[in-house]
Amino acid sequence: MMTVHKVSERTGVSIRALHHYDRIGLLHPTEVTAAGYRLYDDAALERLQYILLFKELEFPLKEIRDILESPDFDRSQALEQQITLLQMKKEHLENLINLARGIKAIGVRKLDFTAFDTTKIDEYARQAKAAWGQTKEYREYEEKSAGRTREEEQRMGIELMAIMAELGKMKELEPADEAVQLQVKKLQNCITENYYTCTDEILHSLGQMYAGGGSFTENIDNAGGPGTAEFVCRAIEAHCGA
Numbered sequence: 001m002m003t004v005h006k007v008s009e010r011t012g013v014s015i016r017a018l019h020h021y022d023r024i025g026l027l028h029p030t031e032v033t034a035a036g037y038r039l040y041d042d043a044a045l046e047r048l049q050y051i052l053l054f055k056e057l058e059f060p061l062k063e064i065r066d067i068l069e070s071p072d073f074d075r076s077q078a079l080e081q082q083i084t085l086l087q088m089k090k091e092h093l094e095n096l097i098n099l100a101r102g103i104k105a106i107g108v109r110k111l112d113f114t115a116f117d118t119t120k121i122d123e124y125a126r127q128a129k130a131a132w133g134q135t136k137e138y139r140e141y142e143e144k145s146a147g148r149t150r151e152e153e154q155r156m157g158i159e160l161m162a163i164m165a166e167l168g169k170m171k172e173l174e175p176a177d178e179a180v181q182l183q184v185k186k187l188q189n190c191i192t193e194n195y196y197t198c199t200d201e202i203l204h205s206l207g208q209m210y211a212g213g214g215s216f217t218e219n220i221d222n223a224g225g226p227g228t229a230e231f232v233c234r235a236i237e238a239h240c241g242a
Contacts (some may be wrong), residue, residue, distance in 0.1 A: 001030065001037060001039040001040065001041055002039065002041075002045070003037055003038065003040075004018050004037070004038040007040050007048070010045075011045075011048060011052070012050070012213045012214070013048065013213055014211065014212060014213055016082050016211065017208060017212035017213065018038070018210045019038075021051070021061070022038070024061060024062070024065065024066065024205070025065060026051060026061055026064060027044060027047055027051060027236060028044075028190065029041070029044065030044050031201060047068065048115075050064075050068060050075070050078055051064055051086075052214070053078060053081070055209060055212070055214060055216070056085065056214070056215070057081075057085075057183045057200055060205045060209065061205040061206050061208060061209055062201065062202065062208060070191060079210075080144040081150070086185070089149070091208045094150060097217060099156070126201065140195075140197060143205040144195065144196070145195075148153045156195075159190060159194075160187075160190055160191075160194075160205055160221075161219070162226060163183060163186055163187045163190060164187075164220045164223040164224050164232060165223045165224045165228075166183050166224075167183050167184075167187075167224055167225065167228060167231065167232050167235065168182065168220075168224015168225045168228035168231070169224070169227070170183065170231075171224075171227055171228065175231065175233075175234040175235040175237070176236040176238040179228070180235050180238075181238065181239055182237070183235075183237045183239075184203075184232075184236055184238075184241070186236050187203075187232075187236075188203050188239075191203070191206070200239070200240045201240075203236055203239070204236060204240040206236070206238065207232060207233040207235075207236030207240075208233060210229045210232050210233055210236075211229045211230045211232070211233035216229065217229040
């Protein structure tokens, strides 16, 4: 059995996120001691692995919970997808490293941007999501994204990160400050317009995912500075009354 602190250290998932997973029924501790300590066994850690896989595929936490509780959930298929996705990301990173080493050694002699192309990774993630995405929100996302060009997808991503950057500039304010909450509402509207109807429940789950570590947290912190993802999470909580 591992304590919540040990699980956090081993997995990189924040204690705050693990507590939230417990509250929403996504990942309960195996046992809670009389002193209130959460303990997790190997089965709980295995479930956490699947949760992190579906987070990498950009599923909201509520949808991940529904997938894992489904009688049709195929653990073997999920692990195979995780392996493939990680292998593709590894290859992508190796290409970037080789490009950077080449530039360092001889300078830029040819404007070659192929190492930055994530088309294959994006397409695989889309196919994997299609295999699991049976929720109303995912179907709405599929309808809205049908026929979009790569340039349009990039524009949407830039718009989303611009909102995060603005929130990053407000970290000295209280999360419930009116200016901060206007940006949170702008974020919610952006998700609804471009992806799927972002209810307060979904927004709250997204906020926890933003601050839960991994690529989401890194990208948001890169846009708005260190601590932005955590601040966005608290601002969303203030908006949702959590």
